[in-house]
Amino acid sequence: MTELLFLNDAYASEFTATVIDLTDDGGVVLDRTALYIGGGGQPCDVGTLSDAGGANYRVVKVARSGGAIVHTLEGDARPDPGDELHGKVDWDRRYLLMRTHTALHILCGVVWRDYGAHVTGGDMRPGAARMDFELENMTAEFAGEVEARINQEVARERDIVVDSMTRADADAHPDLIRTKINLLPAGIKEVRTIDISGLDLQADGGTHVRNTREVGRIKVVGHESKGRINKRLRIELE
Structure with missing residues (x-):
């Protein structure tokens, strides 16, 4: 079992870890990692691992595979099981993804609060993202109005708090899931x-x-219809 450090501290950019396994395809399993594994539209992190002897390994992918968290390394060189490694997250990329992900939550929160629309899809890359909503109409005027409102929320410098609740409490909280379809796996007992x-x-x-002010100005750079009641907004960070 790999301890996922990013769940409790998104600002942890370096970490130490022990190699606990190598996969058949050359992947590395660690006892702990600060590299985000990807999910919910957010890409996985990339970064580096190094040992005391000076060997460096570039991590090009992190993902769940067969119940393990596998770090895919560039090239053929691999550490050995039991090796102690120092890990570094590609921080500039990660922090931009953190800002982008929070910008999507601001967008989602405003559209839900002010227009009552569920999310039907979304995706992101560093500094840019799109989100689809259950809306019948989409105009340039609407997109401009949304841009003004989401930047008001950035300017309000709202704190962002990470917490958890039991699955029973989550199921009793109808607004907790903003997607049209509840994507929480049935086996999850504690919801972050x-x-x-x-x-x-x-x-x-x-x-x-940690705070909406870190997101910076959000630009709505595109809007389009993806169906009768499925409309898309595209955003970029300045």
Whole structure:
């Protein structure tokens, strides 16, 4: 079992870990990691692992595979089981993804609060993202109005709190899941939550900044129809 350090501290950019296994395809399993494994539209982290002898390994992918958290390394060189490693997250990329992910939650929170629309899909890359909503109409005027409102929330400097609740409490909280379809796996007994104080509380497993001011200005750079009641907004961070 790999301890996922990013769940409790999204700002942990370096860590020490022990190699506990190698996979048949050359992947590395560690006892702990600060590298985000990807999910909910947020890409996985990349970074480096190094040992005391000076060997360096570039991590190009982190993902769940067969019940393990596997770090895929560039090239053929691999550490050995039992090796102690120092890990570094590609921080510039991670922090931009944290800002982007929080920007999506601000967008989702505003559209839910002000227009009552569920999310039907979403995706992100560093500094840019899109989110689809259950809306019948989408216009340039609407997109401009949403842009103004989400930047008001950035300017309000709302704190962002990571917490958890039991599955029973989560199931009793109808607004916790903003997607049209509840995507929480049935086996989850404790639900991690992200709370943009006073705006948005959602179940979420990704990484976020501590305050909305860190997001910076959000630009709505596109809008389009993806169906009769499925409309898309595209955003970028300045």
